[in-house]
Amino acid sequence: MAAPGVGVTIRVRIALATVALLGGLLACALERPLPSDEPIPPDASAAPQVVAAYHLVEDGRQQLAIGQTAAAIATFQKALALAPSSPHANFALGEAKLRQADYRAALIYGDRVARLVGNDPEWRRRVALLRGQAYEGAGDMARAREAYLDVLRLDPGSGEARDGLGRLGDAPPIP
Amino acid sequence: MASSRRPRRRRRGRWAVWLVLAVGAGYLGSLYLTVTSRFEGPRWKVPSTVYAEPVTIYPGMDLAAHQIHDRLLRLGYGPVAGGPTRPGEFRWTDDRLDLYLQDFVYPDHRVQGFPVAADLRNHRVERLVRSDDGVSIPSVDLEPEVIAGLFDESWEGRRLVRLADVPPALVDAIVSIEDVRFYNHWGIDPRAIARALWTDLKEREFAQGGSTLTQQLVKNFYLTQERTLYRKATEALMALMLEARYSKGEILEAYLNEIYLGQRGDMGVYGVGEASILYFGKDVERLTPAESALLAGMIRSPRAYNPQTDPDRARARRDRVIRRMVELGKIGAANADAALTDPVPTRPKARTAVRAPYVADVVREQLERLYSRDVLTSEGLRIFTSLDVEKQRAAEEALRAGLAGLERRLPKGPEPLQGGVIVMQPQTGHILALIGGRDYGETQFNRMTQARRQPGSLFKPIAYLAALRKDAETGAPRYTPVSVVEDVPVTVMANGQPWTPQNYDKVYHGPVTLRTALEYSFNAAAVGVAQAIGVERIIETARALGLTTPLPPVPSLVLGTSEVIPLELAAAYAVLANFGARTEPLMIKAVMDRDGQVLARKEIAVDQVVSPEEAYLITSLLRGVVERGTGRGVRALGFDRPVAGKTGTTSDFRDAWFVGYTPETLALVWVGYDHNQSLHLTGAQAALPIWTDVMRRVTAGEPITDFTPPPGIVLRRIDPASGLLSNSRCPDAITEAFLAGTEPTGSCAGGPPRFLRWLRQVWG
Numbered sequence: 008m009a010a011p012g013v014g015v016t017i018r019v020r021i022a023l024a025t026v027a028l029l030g031g032l033l034a035c036a037l038e039r040p041l042p043s044d045e046p047i048p049p050d051a052s053a054a055p056q057v058v059a060a061y062h063l064v065e066d067g068r069q070q071l072a073i074g075q076t077a078a079a080i081a082t083f084q085k086a087l088a089l090a091p092s093s094p095h096a097n098f099a100l101g102e103a104k105l106r107q108a109d110y111r112a113a114l115i116y117g118d119r120v121a122r123l124v125g126n127d128p129e130w131r132r133r134v135a136l137l138r139g140q141a142y143e144g145a146g147d148m149a150r151a152r153e154a155y156l157d158v159l160r161l162d163p164g165s166g167e168a169r170d171g172l173g174r175l176g177d178a179p180p181i182p
Numbered sequence: 183m184a185s186s187r188r189p190r191r192r193r194r195g196r197w198a199v200w201l202v203l204a205v206g207a208g209y210l211g212s213l214y215l216t217v218t219s220r221f222e223g224p225r226w227k228v229p230s231t232v233y234a235e236p237v238t239i240y241p242g243m244d245l246a247a248h249q250i251h252d253r254l255l256r257l258g259y260g261p262v263a264g265g266p267t268r269p270g271e272f273r274w275t276d277d278r279l280d281l282y283l284q285d286f287v288y289p290d291h292r293v294q295g296f297p298v299a300a301d302l303r304n305h306r307v308e309r310l311v312r313s314d315d316g317v318s319i320p321s322v323d324l325e326p327e328v329i330a331g332l333f334d335e336s337w338e339g340r341r342l343v344r345l346a347d348v349p350p351a352l353v354d355a356i357v358s359i360e361d362v363r364f365y366n367h368w369g370i371d372p373r374a375i376a377r378a379l380w381t382d383l384k385e386r387e388f389a390q391g392g393s394t395l396t397q398q399l400v401k402n403f404y405l406t407q408e409r410t411l412y413r414k415a416t417e418a419l420m421a422l423m424l425e426a427r428y429s430k431g432e433i434l435e436a437y438l439n440e441i442y443l444g445q446r447g448d449m450g451v452y453g454v455g456e457a458s459i460l461y462f463g464k465d466v467e468r469l470t471p472a473e474s475a476l477l478a479g480m481i482r483s484p485r486a487y488n489p490q491t492d493p494d495r496a497r498a499r500r501d502r503v504i505r506r507m508v509e510l511g512k513i514g515a516a517n518a519d520a521a522l523t524d525p526v527p528t529r530p531k532a533r534t535a536v537r538a539p540y541v542a543d544v545v546r547e548q549l550e551r552l553y554s555r556d557v558l559t560s561e562g563l564r565i566f567t568s569l570d571v572e573k574q575r576a577a578e579e580a581l582r583a584g585l586a587g588l589e590r591r592l593p594k595g596p597e598p599l600q601g602g603v604i605v606m607q608p609q610t611g612h613i614l615a616l617i618g619g620r621d622y623g624e625t626q627f628n629r630m631t632q633a634r635r636q637p638g639s640l641f642k643p644i645a646y647l648a649a650l651r652k653d654a655e656t657g658a659p660r661y662t663p664v665s666v667v668e669d670v671p672v673t674v675m676a677n678g679q680p681w682t683p684q685n686y687d688k689v690y691h692g693p694v695t696l697r698t699a700l701e702y703s704f705n706a707a708a709v710g711v712a713q714a715i716g717v718e719r720i721i722e723t724a725r726a727l728g729l730t731t732p733l734p735p736v737p738s739l740v741l742g743t744s745e746v747i748p749l750e751l752a753a754a755y756a757v758l759a760n761f762g763a764r765t766e767p768l769m770i771k772a773v774m775d776r777d778g779q780v781l782a783r784k785e786i787a788v789d790q791v792v793s794p795e796e797a798y799l800i801t802s803l804l805r806g807v808v809e810r811g812t813g814r815g816v817r818a819l820g821f822d823r824p825v826a827g828k829t830g831t832t833s834d835f836r837d838a839w840f841v842g843y844t845p846e847t848l849a850l851v852w853v854g855y856d857h858n859q860s861l862h863l864t865g866a867q868a869a870l871p872i873w874t875d876v877m878r879r880v881t882a883g884e885p886i887t888d889f890t891p892p893p894g895i896v897l898r899r900i901d902p903a904s905g906l907l908s909n910s911r912c913p914d915a916i917t918e919a920f921l922a923g924t925e926p927t928g929s930c931a932g933g934p935p936r937f938l939r940w941l942r943q944v945w946g
Binding site: 054055056057058059062063070075077078080081082084085087088089091092100111112114115116118119121122123 | 235238240241242243289290291320321568607608609610612761763771772780783785786787788789790794845846884885887890892893
């Protein structure tokens with residue numbers, strides 16, 4: 008039978024370890040970029056129209072998920088009409104155009120998002136990935152490579168950028 | 183003799199009988215053909231309905247700025263004292279809006295009306311909640327307003343319903359009050375006719391009808407409204423034929439879709455489907471017994487028993503219908519009691535709708551490329567457009583007031599002053615407002631989409647864009663915003679004649695920066711730039727921006743002497759506002775058939791025709807026009823949002839223009855006479871004030887945004903006089919935009935350093 012003091016010490020250690028583990032996980036979660044399909048909520052300072060457009064875009068994504076592509080695009084366009092400066096609406100349309108293989112249009116929407124979001128790293132990563140895929144689709148491999156490398160600079164673990172570079176014949180080193 | 187005459191007479195009699203029988207048979211045959219051919223073919227010509235954009239309500243929205251109260255009244259919503267309990271009702275207090283949405287079928291989904299509550303603070307929505315389940319919602323759409331109908335002769339609003347979709351209570355109510363023996367007679371009801379004849383004889387006029395539902399259908403469907411015995415006899419014959427040929431169900435369904443049930447402004451309301459939406463804000467299948475009885479009671483006189491104008495009388499009539507249903511065993515006592523205590527909807531008549539006839543013409547013209555005129559006017563298509571009703575109304579008011587004000591200043595001309603407005607959203611290409619002339623009733627000619635007018639100086643930014651664009655061969659632009667151009671007399675050959683363009687102020691200003699030349703719209707400088715870069719390059723740029731009209735390669739092109747279509751000009755400026763991306767001007771967003779199937783849908787079409795950086799440079803120059811140049815009246819009139827714009831005036835002051843844009847809204851205004859008389863006013867004098875009024879109204883409640891320079895732009899502080907980098911010696915610096923790598927490297931050399939200037943000021 009262990010002395011009473013020993014049991015307390017072990018419990019404290021376990022508690023501390025748990026806190027440290029949870030803290031580490033939280034820190035990792037905060038550091039790690041969001042998965043591409045996870046929405047980036049609008050800033051607290053965003054105009055009400057932009058916030059409303061964000062929610063519409065989320066509705067549109069749900070329509071897209073159940074195969075209602077035309078309805079989803081109409082919802083994204085509605086969001087854009089409501090808030091032309093919404094990064095969410097512009098990005099969603101960029102992605103939709105990418106799916107439709109309209110790469111020029113996808114790039115236009117991507118450029119708009121880039122102008123609207125400034126230096127936000129998560130948005131920059133997503134725009135760079137969109138550009139990479141659009142340039143790749145359009146056959147502009149040099150720009151596609153450049154864009155995928157941009158993604159990796161912002162998110163060294165990006166599997167999508169690696170896959171893209173792999174398709175282009177460049178296998179980046181695994182960090 | 184007598185015996186020989188008799189058979190001849192008999193033969194003649196027989197012939198006469200045969201003749202009468204033949205004529206009678208022919209007549210009956212033709213009646214039968216009339217009855218069956220119409221009944222079996224397309225029964226109704228259902229006009230197409232043109233809708234505006236639905237308005238979205240969301241937390242943070244300023245309901246007053248977006249005129250939501252007016253919109254609700256136009257949509258037929260009625261204020262109620264208590265909380266709204268049925269579709270189409272609302273209650274608005276200082277801190278709360280309770281609203282019961284009406285049913286509506288959108289291109290992508292169907293909305294069954296539900297109650298919504300918005301917490302308000304200073305007219306601004308703080309929170310939106312579905313009142314039925316208390317769940318917060320991010321936004322909600324008000325149904326789109328009807329802005330026009332496409333019809334041939336008269337606008338008969340009609341939503342066709344199937345008998346299976348009509349609640350039994352409505353059928354029972356109608357049969358009970360209009361034709362109690364409907365299921366038993368053959369089309370006519372002798373007892374009802376006898377009763378009606380007796381009343382008519384007493385009154386010595388045709389007051390009582392005694393008509394069965396079948397006869398009413400025949401009268402409305404095949405015959406005129408005249409009251410003669412001949413017409414009555416024909417009606418009876420046709421009713422018999424109809425009953426002999428078709429089932430009671432088919433006749434009843436036709437009746438339910440045919441009956442007239444009131445007016446919605448200039449649109450007649452026909453059939454229970456349309457009436458259900460008008461009076462109750464919901465689809466017919468959701469009508470309650472009380473509502474069914476109210477509607478049935480209105481058939482006799484939609485005007486007299488209209489709950490919107492005389493609720494007491496409508497209620498009395500409804501109660502009579504319910505009591506009759508009780509007598510006939512069509513409704514149980516408990517249900518009847520509940521129906522009798524149900525309040526009559528007290529919604530007032532919908533406020534007069536905003537009509538956009540010029541828009542309707544554009545819609546019709548565009549759709550006639552896809553559908554025949556007959557289809558458009560008879561198949562009940564539902565056409566969804568980008569038009570914003572409040573922006574349309576605001577633009578109409580601004581144009582009307584502006585033109586009236588100008589006419590007070592101008593000598594009375596032989597024809598009324600005309601004007602037109604386009605409001606667009608550059609990022610989507612959506613046309614938000616379109617006014618093709620001052621009064622559609624007077625002339626239907628659309629001056630924004632059908633006219634070709636000289637743009638005057640509105641063409642200059644296109645030429646300057648060509649000058650600022652990178653050369654395909656050298657990869658560098660010929661000019662930057664600070665390039666010095668000569669505003670001096672220049673003589674060029676035009677139509678084989680020497681021509682020396684003059685400036686508006688009759689003065690040549692010598693060497694000026696390209697920015698100054700555009701901000702003050704110097705003609706001689708513009709011609710000089712055009713000569714230097716070549717007219718072909720300008721035409722190429724104009725084509726990239728979407729101008730399709732002929733542009734002869736003449737030196738005067740840069741001064742806007744070639745006619746353009748105003749809508750194309752607005753779209754060209756939208757490219758500049760949209761960082762070089764051209765969005766096709768878009769009015770029709772979707773077309774649905776009457777069964778709710780989407781027939782066509784138009785997506786935003788976007789293409790990068792000019793680089794974002796080059797487009798931004800022109801926007802930057804056009805901002806200077808408004809801050810310092812010919813468009814500074816915009817600021818003087820109090821419009822203080824970030825804005826870029828350009829004035830335009832054509833030779834002899836025949837056309838006055840102003841086009842300008844914020845990052846999210848563009849408007850173009852034209853003022854002139856149809857027959858090209860001189861206005862004696864410039865664009866800044868005639869069009870700019872109207873434009874400012876339009877923009878002030880249409881941007882109310884919108885967020886203020888600025889033009890963000892794209893990545894390939896560098897900003898430098900520049901001495902505007904020399905076009906060189908500013909330093910302490912050049913105090914009046916402005917921020918100038920350059921394509922990266924084209925910014926000046928030298929500094930200005932003018933004046934003493936700032937410290938010395940300060941010393942001089944201090945010591946006098």
